[in-house]
Each structure stands twice: as C-alpha cells, then as structure tokens.
Amino acid sequence: MAEINHQVGIKTSPEKIYALLTTDSGLAQWWTNDISGAGDVGSIIEFRFNGGGPDFLVTKLMPNKRVEWQHSGVMPEAWIGTEIKFELTVQDQQTFVRFTHTNWKEPSDFMAHCSTKWAVFLLSLKEALETGTGKPFPNDIHIDHS
Amino acid sequence: MAEINHQVGIKTSPEKIYALLTTDSGLAQWWTNDISGAGDVGSIIEFRFNGGGPDFLVTKLMPNKRVEWQHSGVMPEAWIGTEIKFELTVQDQQTFVRFTHTNWKEPSDFMAHCSTKWAVFLLSLKEALETGTGKPFPNDIHIDHS
Numbered sequence: 001m002a003e004i005n006h007q008v009g010i011k012t013s014p015e016k017i018y019a020l021l022t023t024d025s026g027l028a029q030w031w032t033n034d035i036s037g038a039g040d041v042g043s044i045i046e047f048r049f050n051g052g053g054p055d056f057l058v059t060k061l062m063p064n065k066r067v068e069w070q071h072s073g074v075m076p077e078a079w080i081g082t083e084i085k086f087e088l089t090v091q092d093q094q095t096f097v098r099f100t101h102t103n104w105k106e107p108s109d110f111m112a113h114c115s116t117k118w119a120v121f122l123l124s125l126k127e128a129l130e131t132g133t134g135k136p137f138p139n140d141i142h143i144d145h146s
Numbered sequence: 147m148a149e150i151n152h153q154v155g156i157k158t159s160p161e162k163i164y165a166l167l168t169t170d171s172g173l174a175q176w177w178t179n180d181i182s183g184a185g186d187v188g189s190i191i192e193f194r195f196n197g198g199g200p201d202f203l204v205t206k207l208m209p210n211k212r213v214e215w216q217h218s219g220v221m222p223e224a225w226i227g228t229e230i231k232f233e234l235t236v237q238d239q240q241t242f243v244r245f246t247h248t249n250w251k252e253p254s255d256f257m258a259h260c261s262t263k264w265a266v267f268l269l270s271l272k273e274a275l276e277t278g279t280g281k282p283f284p285n286d287i288h289i290d291h292s
Contacts, residue, residue, distance in 0.1 A: 002150070006265075007258035009290025094291045098258055112153035112244055119152075119265030123289065143269065144155025145240045 002107040008122045009094040012129045014064040016097055021067045021086050022058075030125040030134035036061060044072055049137050054079055064088060078110050097122065100116040117142050148253040150261040154268045155240040157273045160210040163241055166271060167213045167232055168204075176271040176280035190218055195283050200225055210234060224256050243268065262289050 010017060020026035024038045027045070034048035041061055047113045054075060060068035067086040071079045087098040099122055104111050120141045128134030134143060156163060166172035171179045173191070180194035187207055193199045200221060203209030206214035213232040219244045232242040245268055250257050266287045281287060 002151075003148075003253065004261070005258035005289070006262040008254055008262055009292060011291055063162050092291075096255075096290070098255060100253075100258075107149065107151050107246075109153055109244060111200075112151035112246075113148070115261065116152040116154055116265045116268065119262045120269075121281075122262065123266075123287070126289070141269070143272070144153070144242070145157055145238075146155060 001102070002104040002111060004099075004101040004104075004111065006099040006117055006122050007096055007116075008099075008126050009091075009096050010126045010129050011094050014088040014090055014095045016129055017097060018064045018067070019127070020062040022061065022126060028136060030126040030136050031121050034137075040041055045069070056084065059083075076110075078104065078108065081105070082099055097125065113143070147248070148250040148257060148289070150245075150247040150250075150257065150264055152245040152261075152268050153263055154245075154272050155237075156240050156272045156275050157240050160236055160241045161245060161277055162235040163234055164210045164213070164273070166274060168207065174282060175274040176268050176282050178283040180283075182268055191215070205229075222256075224254065225248065227251070243271070255261065 022030055022033045022038060024115045027035045027038060032047050032049050035045065038045055038046045043056050043058050045056050052075060055069060055073040056069035057072040059070045060066060065088055069084045082101060082103045085100045089096045099118065101118060120143060122137060124134040124140065152282045166175055168184060170181045170184045173184060178193050178195050181191065183189055183191045186229045187204050187205050191204065193204045197254060198221060200217060201219040203218040204211060204217035211234055215230045217228045230245060231246045235242045245264065247264060270280040270282060
C-alpha cells in the first residue's frame with residue numbers, strides 16, 4: 001500500500017480550520033467551489049470539478065482535532081478504497097494540519113500527481129485562513145498542462 | 147519504508163530541465179541559492195540553507211531522462227539513507243518530472259513537512275523554466291510559521 005503525506009502550519013485556531021473541513025461553504029473556500037453534502041458522520045460529501053469528481057463518506061469527526069473520510073463511489077478509480085485524514089495540532093502561534101491520503105494500491109504516476117495537487121490545495125487552505133482568499137478549483141494552481 | 151512522490155508537467159524540453167537538475171547554477175534557480183559541487187556521477191552536491199543543509203552524492207545520470215542522488219553526510223538525520231530520483235518523460239507539449247524521495251524509515255511528521263516542501267520546490271522548478279523566475283530559498287513559499 002502507498003500513501004500521501006503532507007503537513008502545513010496555519011496561523012489560526014483549530015476551530016477555524018475544522019469549519020473549513022466540515023462544511024460545504026468551508027470546503028468550497030479551498031478545494032473546489034462545487035461541493036455538497038458535508039455534515040455529520042455518515043454523510044457523503046460530493047466534490048465536483050467540471051461536473052465530475054469524488055464522493056467521500058465522513059467516517060470520523062473529533063471537533064477541532066480530527067476529520068476522517070472514506071472514499072465512496074467509483075471515481076477516480078484509483079481512489080477506490082482510499083481514506084483521507086486531517087489531524088489538527090496546536091503548537092505555539094499556529095495550528096498544524098497533518099494530512100494523509102492512505103491505502104493506495106500502488107505509488108503510480110497518478111498518485112504522484114495527486115500528491116503534488118494535495119500540497120497545492122493544502123496551501124490554498126492555508127491562504128484561505130490567513131488571507132481570506134484561497135484558491136479552490138477552478139482558480140487552483142495548475143501543476144501541469146494536461 | 148516510506149516515500150514521497152510528486153509529479154509536475156513543465157512546458158519545456160527535457161534538456162532544459164536536465165540542466166536545472168545537474169548544475170550548480172541550474173539547481174540555484176529553484177531549490178536554494180547556495181549550492182556547490184554539482185557534476186558527474188560521484189560528485190557530492192552541497193545544498194545549503196542559512197549555512198546548514200544536506201549533501202547528496204550523484205549516483206546516476208541519464209542525460210535528459212533521469213537523475214539520481216543518494217543522501218550523504220549526517221543532516222538532516224531523518225534523511226540518512228534516503229534517495230532522490232527525478233525521471234523526465236516527454237508527452238505532447240510538456241515534459242513530466244516524476245520525483246521520488248525514497249527509503250525513509252517512517253512516515254513521520256517531518257517527512258510530511260518535507261513532502262509538502264518538495265511540492266513547493268518542484269513548482270519553483272516549473273516556474274523557473276516557464277517564467278524565467280523560480281522561488282529558491284530564501285525566496286521559497288513558506289508552508290508553516292516555524
């Protein structure tokens with residue numbers, strides 16, 4: 001099994017980060033502007049990019065500390081069976097977001113692409129909270145010309 | 147063992163990317179402005195950030211296709227034994243850079259930090275080639291407030 005790991009430190013409270021990980025309006029500030037379904041454990045969040053995109057089942061919520069999702073549905077195919085975790089830890093003047101996207105079958109080129117893209121979106125989350133303006137799709141930073 | 151994977155697509159030739167991976171002046175355009183020692187297989191490149199930083203032994207060079215380094219020296223400690231590979235592949239109007247930093251003992255928070263930071267530097271490499279201006283240290287994008 002392969003996995004993606006990232007960490008960013010954001011100058012804000014865990015409460016404010018948690019809101020951007022657990023609500024449609026919050027998620028729309030940094031990942032994609034087309035989101036619906038965010039809610040309690042058991043809800044399925046639909047993230048859309050030009051109409052298509054992944055669904056995630058919310059599997060664990062520890063307020064201001066931890067958010068876990070399990071991939072649901074059939075696309076992208078390589079994401080089937082994968083899980084995403086966000087862990088929040090306060091340290092001095094910042095809150096660290098420790099991100100993992102685990103359970104990939106193999107470290108494919110597509111996984112490598114997603115790894116770089118996750119870094120871009122986590123920096124978008126950081127910007128959204130520190131400057132008020134993130135870069136969610138379709139205003140995200142492009143990492144290739146495909 | 148744990149590893150970091152990334153991929154970016156750059157609108158340039160593999161020759162131009164290869165030059166930025168194998169010369170002091172090229173590496174200084176995107177990773178850190180303080181670099182010495184880049185050369186043929188067997189040379190040791192010293193990357194410095196405010197005086198300290200890692201050394202890498204150049205272990206494999208396939209012109210315009212592949213660059214491999216093995217960590218050398220004692221810092222950072224978690225990098226001891228790790229290896230870095232850049233593989234270049236042309237596809238249509240772009241060249242993909244497939245990056246791996248392998249052989250980590252564990253997927254620690256520090257590895258997660260480095261994963262995000264590598265994404266930042268690979269985007270700096272992309273910018274250096276596409277716009278003429280990368281963001282090498284000390285002008286790199288900060289991913290935390292440490």
